[in-house]
Amino acid sequence: MAKHTYDSGIVGNCSYIAHVRKDTNIYWLCWPKFDSTFVFGGMLDTEKGGEFSIRPEGAYQSHQYYMENTNILCTEITNDYGRYRITDFAPRFPNNNRIFRPLNLLRKVEVISGAPRVKVVCRPKLDYGKISLQPNIGSNHLHFQYGDVSMRLTTNCSVNYIAEERYFVLDSTKYFILSYGSPFEAELESTFERFLQATILYWRNWVKGSSILSFYQDQVIRSALALKLHQFEDTGAFIAASTTSLPEFPGQGRNWDYRYCWLRDTHYVINALGNIGHFDELEKYFSYIASISFTEVDRYQPLYGITGEKMLVEKTLDYLDGYMGNKPVRIGNEAFEHIQNDIYGQVLISLLPLYVDKRFIVDERNDSSRWIDFILKKIERTVDEMDAGIWEFRNMPNLHCYTSLFQWAGAKAALKMAREVKDRKLITRALKLIKTTHHNIEACYDPIRKVYTHAIGSPHLDASTLQLIIMNYLDPHSQRARDHLRGLETELRGKNGLFYRYKHMDDFGKPSSTFLICAFWYVEALAMVGRNRDAISTFEQIMQYSNDLGLFSEDVDEHDGSQWGNFPQAYSHVGLMNAAYRIAKKLDKPIYY
Numbered sequence: 001m002a003k004h005t006y007d008s009g010i011v012g013n014c015s016y017i018a019h020v021r022k023d024t025n026i027y028w029l030c031w032p033k034f035d036s037t038f039v040f041g042g043m044l045d046t047e048k049g050g051e052f053s054i055r056p057e058g059a060y061q062s063h064q065y066y067m068e069n070t071n072i073l074c075t076e077i078t079n080d081y082g083r084y085r086i087t088d089f090a091p092r093f094p095n096n097n098r099i100f101r102p103l104n105l106l107r108k109v110e111v112i113s114g115a116p117r118v119k120v121v122c123r124p125k126l127d128y129g130k131i132s133l134q135p136n137i138g139s140n141h142l143h144f145q146y147g148d149v150s151m152r153l154t155t156n157c158s159v160n161y162i163a164e165e166r167y168f169v170l171d172s173t174k175y176f177i178l179s180y181g182s183p184f185e186a187e188l189e190s191t192f193e194r195f196l197q198a199t200i201l202y203w204r205n206w207v208k209g210s211s212i213l214s215f216y217q218d219q220v221i222r223s224a225l226a227l228k229l230h231q232f233e234d235t236g237a238f239i240a241a242s243t244t245s246l247p248e249f250p251g252q253g254r255n256w257d258y259r260y261c262w263l264r265d266t267h268y269v270i271n272a273l274g275n276i277g278h279f280d281e282l283e284k285y286f287s288y289i290a291s292i293s294f295t296e297v298d299r300y301q302p303l304y305g306i307t308g309e310k311m312l313v314e315k316t317l318d319y320l321d322g323y324m325g326n327k328p329v330r331i332g333n334e335a336f337e338h339i340q341n342d343i344y345g346q347v348l349i350s351l352l353p354l355y356v357d358k359r360f361i362v363d364e365r366n367d368s369s370r371w372i373d374f375i376l377k378k379i380e381r382t383v384d385e386m387d388a389g390i391w392e393f394r395n396m397p398n399l400h401c402y403t404s405l406f407q408w409a410g411a412k413a414a415l416k417m418a419r420e421v422k423d424r425k426l427i428t429r430a431l432k433l434i435k436t437t438h439h440n441i442e443a444c445y446d447p448i449r450k451v452y453t454h455a456i457g458s459p460h461l462d463a464s465t466l467q468l469i470i471m472n473y474l475d476p477h478s479q480r481a482r483d484h485l486r487g488l489e490t491e492l493r494g495k496n497g498l499f500y501r502y503k504h505m506d507d508f509g510k511p512s513s514t515f516l517i518c519a520f521w522y523v524e525a526l527a528m529v530g531r532n533r534d535a536i537s538t539f540e541q542i543m544q545y546s547n548d549l550g551l552f553s554e555d556v557d558e559h560d561g562s563q564w565g566n567f568p569q570a571y572s573h574v575g576l577m578n579a580a581y582r583i584a585k586k587l588d589k590p591i592y593y
Contacts, residue, residue, distance in 0.1 A: 004562035005547045009064055009073045010226065010242065013090035013101040013199075014233035017242040019043065020073050020088045022062045026052040031151075031180045032103055034232055034239050034306055035259040039124045039151070039180075044245060044329050045320040048129035052178070054086055054109055057117040057167050064549060070203035071225050072196075073549075082114020084170055093198035101233065103180035106192060110173040117167045122153055122178070128317055128331065135163050140188070152183040211277035213584035219543060220580045222550040223573035224276055227269075230570040235291070236284030237261040237306040238269050241554070241566035247326040248555045248565045249512040255326060257333045258554075258566040260303045260312060261288070263343040264390055265571060266350045267406075268517075272577040274353065286354070289347060293371075299378060300347070302340035302392065303333060312336040338388040342403040344378040345410025351375075352413040355420045368421045376414050376429060379407050383436055389455070390464050393506055398455035401444040402464040408437035409471050441473065450480070451487030460504040461491045463518035469525045476528035485525055494558035497522065497538035498545075513555035513564050516545065520575030524582045535583055542576075552576065 008021040008028075019028035021042075028043040029052075030036045041049035060079035067074060072089040087108040092101050109118070124133045124144050133144040133151070137159050144151040155162070157174045175192045177184045184191075203225065212220050231238050244257035266289065273282045292300070292308055305312060314332040322329050351371070383404075386397035411433035418426035443456045444465075454462030466488060468474045474481040492500045499518035500511060519542050526535035545556045547563065552572040554565025 003560050004557075004564070006551070006553060006563055006567045007547065009066065009549045009551065010229060010568060011071055011073050011088050011090050011105075012229040012242075013092035014099075014229065014231055015101045015103060016090065017229055018088070018090065018105055019242070020064070020075060020086075022064055022075065024054045024062070024075055024077065024086055026105070028243060029105070030242070030259070034242055037126055037128050039126070041125060041129055041320075043243065044323055045129055048125070048320060050123045050125035050129070050132075051121045052124070053121050054107070054118055054176075055121075056081065056084075057119070066222070066225075066549060067200060068204075069207040069221060069225075070200055071229060072200060072203070076112070077116070079116065082116035082170075083112040084116050084118070085110050085112055087196070089196065089199055091195045091199055093195075093202040099233070102182070104184060105178045106195060107176040107178075108173065108192065108196070109170065109176070111170055116170050118170050119165055119167045120157065120162045120176075121165050122162060124151055129320060137163055141183075143183075149180075150183070151178060151180050153178050154184045154188060156188055209277070211275070213581060215584035215587065216539070216543070216580050219546075219550060220276075220577055223552075223576045224272075224278075226551060226568055226573050227272065227570055227577070228278075228281065231281055231284065232306040233284065235307055236281075236286070236288035237304070238265065238285060238570060239306060240265065240571060241569050243566045244331060245326075245329040246323050246553075246564070246566045249557070250324070250326055250564070252512065253328065255322065255328060255330055256335075256566070257312075257314070257330050258569075260305055260333060260336075262303045263289070263292075263300060263346055264302060264340065265574070266343075266346040267409075268571070268574045268578065270350050270353070272574045272581075275577065275581040282353070286350065289350060293347065293375065299339070299382070300343050301336045302338050302343060302388075303336055310336065335388075335392045338392055339382075339385065339397070340389070340392065340403075341379075341382040341385060341387040342390060342400075342406035344375055344382065345406030345408070345413075348372075348375050348379075348410035348413040348417075349406075352416060355417045368417065369423045369426060372414050372417050372421075372423070372426055375410070376426065376433070379410055379433060379437075380429070383407055383433065383440070391462075391501055391506070396506065398458060399440060399443075400455045400462075400464075401441060401452055402454070402462065402467065404437050404440040404444070405465075405467055405471060405473055408434060408441060408473065411437055441468070449487055450483035452484055454502060460502060461488055462502045463488060463492050463499050463515070463521060464501070466518070466521040466525045469528050470521060477530065482529055485529055489522075492518075493522070496541040496544070496558075498542070498556055498558045513557050516542075516552055516554060516556055516569065516572040517575035519556075520572070520579040523579040527579075527582045527586045532583070532586055535579075535586070539579055539583060 008019045021027040026040045029040045031039045064075045075086045135142040142153045154177045161168045241258035245255040248254035312332045314334040316328040320329040389400040390402050415430035444452045452465045454460050469481050494514045498514040499522045501515040523539045551568040553563035553567040554569040
């Protein structure tokens with residue numbers, strides 16, 4: 001069986017993300033928000049998913065690349081008739097002291113050689129493929145209307161050729177602007193080119209303003225650009241991925257909707273953004289977390305919608321074929337109902353920079369004691385409560401080591417913050433909680449195997465306990481840290497540095513694919529314990545598991561290197577960024593590859 005990789009790239013502007021396949025089709029696009037219905041969803045059903053393609057007549061070859069240091073994607077098509085290039089992007093640039101990021105998808109088609117014949121197909125959908133929109137032909141546009149939803153395709157191409165899906169000779173540069181809601185009404189060619197140049201400049205300035213060290217700089221830049229697109233700028237939320245129901249492994253039913261914000265990702269995302277010096281994104285994310293925090297009287301959910309929505313009811317869409325025939329297709333995620341108690345520590349850690357990083361001013365820490373007390377109480381109430389853990393086991397509650405670790409780290413963060421604001425009561429409570437959580441972590445230690453298990457009373461190992469080393473619970477230079485790392489390696493390491501989350505049975509059987517962020521955690525742990533050469537070689541091995549554009553999925557099949565799971569996975573790119581930063585800091589000298 002051939003190696004499977006996702007043959008698409010993404011473009012976006014922090015209002016939406018579109019997936020552009022190598023065959024020119026807009027393979028996935030949800031409007032008006034990340035978690036809305038797809039407008040183009042061929043990724044999940046080639047017939048019912050709609051299409052927006054610019055394909056040639058006859059057989060062809062295709063390759064894709066990003067314009068350097070941008071989120072602007074080029075697809076070049078070559079066949080016997082000629083060669084042409086499609087440039088896809090979402091406008092994003094400063095305008096009137098604000099960032100202009102409309103719900104517009106822009107496509108430029110230009111001839112490179114010959115006289116290729118092409119056909120433009122534009123068939124948008126609504127209600128996850130149930131509703132097909134029919135075009136109304138205008139003088140220079142096609143208008144798609146259903147109820148209060150309005151889309152317009154503005155172009156200098158023959159609108160009748162598009163409506164009738166006819167081939168035509170591509171003898172000049174063609175422009176296409178697909179707009180949602182407000183129609184595009186400015187002069188087409190000059191405005192398009194102005195938007196393109198302004199967006200190129202925006203992304204390149206954004207990269208120039210990033211503190212990216214020299215170790216594997218190209219890959220870190222691409223990961224940073226991909227991560228940036230996963231922030232819904234209007235609220236500050238970061239989504240795990242822009243897709244739903246891409247299987248973790250074929251035929252196992254592990255198909256989940258990842259278009260939401262997981263609080264368990266908070267610490268890792270904030271680390272990645274802090275490491276590259278992007279505080280605007282950090283502050284927007286803080287704002288999102290704060291908005292959620294003060295609306296939750298009792299407990300946090302593991303995940304929320306990008307506007308803070310709580311009821312993410314999981315449904316299956318049985319009428320859709322699914323990616324490569326893998327059902328079910330799910331929208332919503334039942335995990336919002338789960339108990340996941342590490343997240344309170346995640347939130348406290350996320351707030352710590354506001355107190356210890358002097359680049360944040362005192363006035364930004366309003367009502368500190370009430371804020372710290374509010375979240376510390378949540379840890380105190382749940383410190384001995386079984387939960388679903390980081391991997392969201394659906395019917396297997398435990399006192400998880402990872403949960404206790406983040407409760408411990410949250411209590412340590414609360415202690416630092418309480419000392420900053422000189423609140424003695426909070427200091428006393430934080431110290432008590434540190435002792436309790438330390439006891440729970442140590443209850444997971446197996447002295448015979450010299451390793452920490454995934455939960456109290458469990459014999460199973462879990463890659464999430466790599467964080468015991470990374471979070472400095474275990475002294476990285478200690479024998480206990482080295483022993484723990486070797487124990488995890490022996491049981492969970494796959495080929496070429498890949499790492500399984502765990503290998504024991506869960507609600508769906510035994511996992512068949514490795515989880516990519518765990519491989520990057522492994523790299524970090526290797527660097528932390530001083531095995532720098534192993535860390536570098538493992539990192540280099542993992543680099544082979546991206547697609548041609550440098551984008552990483554959630555899961556990898558260790559046997560053939562295939563990409564699986566939702567794509568691209570923000571979590572995986574965060575892992576890459578943090579691992580590269582860890583190695584670069586350990587080496588403490590410029591190394592270029």
